[in-house]
Amino acid sequence: MQPISKPPAAAPASAMTAMMAQTRDLELVIRHVLAGLGHGIHAGRERGAGVEFSEYRAYAPGDEWRRVDWKLLARADRYFVREAERDSHVATWLWLDATASMAEPSREINGVDKLWFARTVLACVAAIAQRQGDAFGLVICTDGKVEFTQASRGPRQLQRVLAALAKAKPEGRLPTAEVLKSNLHFARAPSMIFAASDFLDWPSPLSEALLRLRNMRHDVRLLTLRTQAEVDASFKSGAGYRDPERDDGLHRISNADRAYYKQQSRAHFDAVAGSCRQNNIVHYEARIEQPLSGVLRSWLQLTGARAK
Template identity: 35%
Template sequence: MLDAAALLALGNLPLVARLMADGAQAGLHPSRRRGAGLEFSQYRPYQPGDDLRRLDWRLAARSDRYYLRESDVDTRLTVRLVLDASASMNHVDAAGVSKLAYARLLLAGLAHVAQQQGDAPGLYVLGPAGLRTIPPRADAGQLPRLFHALATTTAAGLLPADTATAGPLLSRQGNTLTVVVSDFYDLEPTAPLDRLLTQLRAAGGDVLALHLLAPNELTLDYPAAATLEDLETGQRLQLDPGQRPAYQQQLQAWLRQTEQAIRGHGLDYHRLLTDEPPAVALRTVLRRRQGAAR
């Protein structure tokens, strides 16, 4: 369970993704489930209330017993991985790991898990220029495409005010899971991220919002004399140690408001810190997802 800094030092995103996926011991959904599918799996005795159309009448005629044909139902997903690439994602924690770098590791692990289950992962990078899209596919070449895109993504600027470029995210392809990784720095009513979440909810499918934070954002663990700069606006603020209690209160209020806003859209919400080993974070996310899918 290496931390993010150690995994990044390996300099091999495909290897890191495989290690994380192998250690997760869970998937995005149960691989198969029993039901009225197309591929026969087994018989089970009839119970009152069962659908009579699934009775095997030939077997009943031979054995004078009633059995239902059960099949494996295809549960494969279209997995849409959405990365916030605005400038605030360049924030670095005490170990030197940026939120963007941590998000790369987490999304690479999710993509690897998705392919292992036969799902179709795709990547959507939301930055100042709009939406960069690698459409979901289940072929063997998809992971290299996703890993290259993740490795070459940089964070800069503000998210575009016009969310019209998010069109590819708003069309469903069968069973769909959308995972949004962001620090939700600009989650205000009518702000780009808020509008995007509203649209995703309206489009249907499952949506999981992963709120990524660095520990030093929570503790304000900086020297007494420090100047803080907003990575998106360039605004600077001189840090006064006496302001820390007020900062903590405002931060906790903002975190509550952010979670309430996201859950208010009807979306699943989970908060992650960059000092947590990415494999542990991946396993936690997958287990939450497994629980939601049952």
């Protein structure tokens, strides 16, 4: 993905993002971001005894007699059942990476870091799910643990999820593969899973868990978050950086290192995107300096590539 351009009109959006990052009222931020968004998470439909006629099919043992078309029986001398469609309430799960690397801040917008951006986007998805009447829950990976807010519906559930998101801090490393595997029971019925992370490690226990969920026929959608400095390697020359999730010392980047860094970084995230395509996982890559509402809209609009 090419670095974003900086036309004069971009300044107000950055200023607004900075203002939103300073407030502790997630609901206020959600109202601003969702204003005029105009669409929901899904348009799921499932076959059943609904009100909108779809088609006929042959009667099968166990079908309800009230769904038999008696007029068609008189004409065809065979039992047929009226199939209809009704709205499906697909459970929505929000998955937040709250490990130490998510504390990486923007070097362009004060107060904005990866965790703030991820948690705010997921809060907006939760608000949309609540408006649609869907059940929704939250999974947070932080400091080697998995924290759950069980799926439910309604305004009180939204308050529980927002409170859990607001308390999340960027700590430690991802849980182990064994810990994550043992916790995948949360998504029993087919669900939509919205996961936000920097995916600096791929493959990783997190990627393995998400791929396993996809293989379980869940609709998995990933949001990869990067900073503009990470994209164009605009780190201060000679400055030292320490990986917060590893114990491998201090790293310095020189002007001579930038081209290699950008090449390796792009290769890594191309591999993430390629793995998602191979496994029919919706994937969107964004920078935390972009307008949050635009990132959310683009992520949700990938319904055409939604896993089936």
